[in-house]
Amino acid sequence: MTDRLESVPGASAPARGPDRRQQPTRRLSRFSFFGGRRRLPRRGGEREGSFVDRYSLRLWFLLLWVALMNVGDSYFTLVHLQSGGVELNPVAAALLGTGRWGFVFIKSTLIGLALCVLCIHKNFFLAKVGIWTAAGSYTLLFLYHLSLFRISG
Numbered sequence: 001m002t003d004r005l006e007s008v009p010g011a012s013a014p015a016r017g018p019d020r021r022q023q024p025t026r027r028l029s030r031f032s033f034f035g036g037r038r039r040l041p042r043r044g045g046e047r048e049g050s051f052v053d054r055y056s057l058r059l060w061f062l063l064l065w066v067a068l069m070n071v072g073d074s075y076f077t078l079v080h081l082q083s084g085g086v087e088l089n090p091v092a093a094a095l096l097g098t099g100r101w102g103f104v105f106i107k108s109t110l111i112g113l114a115l116c117v118l119c120i121h122k123n124f125f126l127a128k129v130g131i132w133t134a135a136g137s138y139t140l141l142f143l144y145h146l147s148l149f150r151i152s153g
Contacts, residue, residue, distance in 0.1 A: 080148055
């Protein structure tokens with residue numbers, strides 16, 4: 001077996017396997033969860049619309065923030081409904097028909113799946129907008145829930 005790098009001038013290390021640059025990085029691969037190596041695309045112009053197999057701490061913080069705010073929203077929604085409040089969101093109102101645990105489970109699952117899609121597509125413009133919009137919206141919603149406590153208390 002001959003090394004690929006023998007014909008490349010200035011190459012010093014033998015190849016470790018087939019050239020993985022023949023195909024673009026897939027959305028999901030074994031590297032997405034274990035042992036990924038790439039946080040950013042190799043060249044700056046390739047950033048928009050590219051997939052990577054490692055994610056920044058800032059991205060994980062934002063996704064965790066949205067997930068925690070979603071759980072807080074579920075909790076505060078149930079508290080306010082028990083105090084005589086009314087659910088204005090028709091989707092959440094339909095989910096409430098499944099019971100408290102069903103509401104929390106289905107809502108958390110749906111938001112979790114959406115966060116996974118946004119995470120995988122983090123280098124796409126719409127995904128960036130989606131992550132920041134979700135983080136901002138849930139923060140404002142959390143503040144709204146807190147203001148309802150001040151009004152009713």
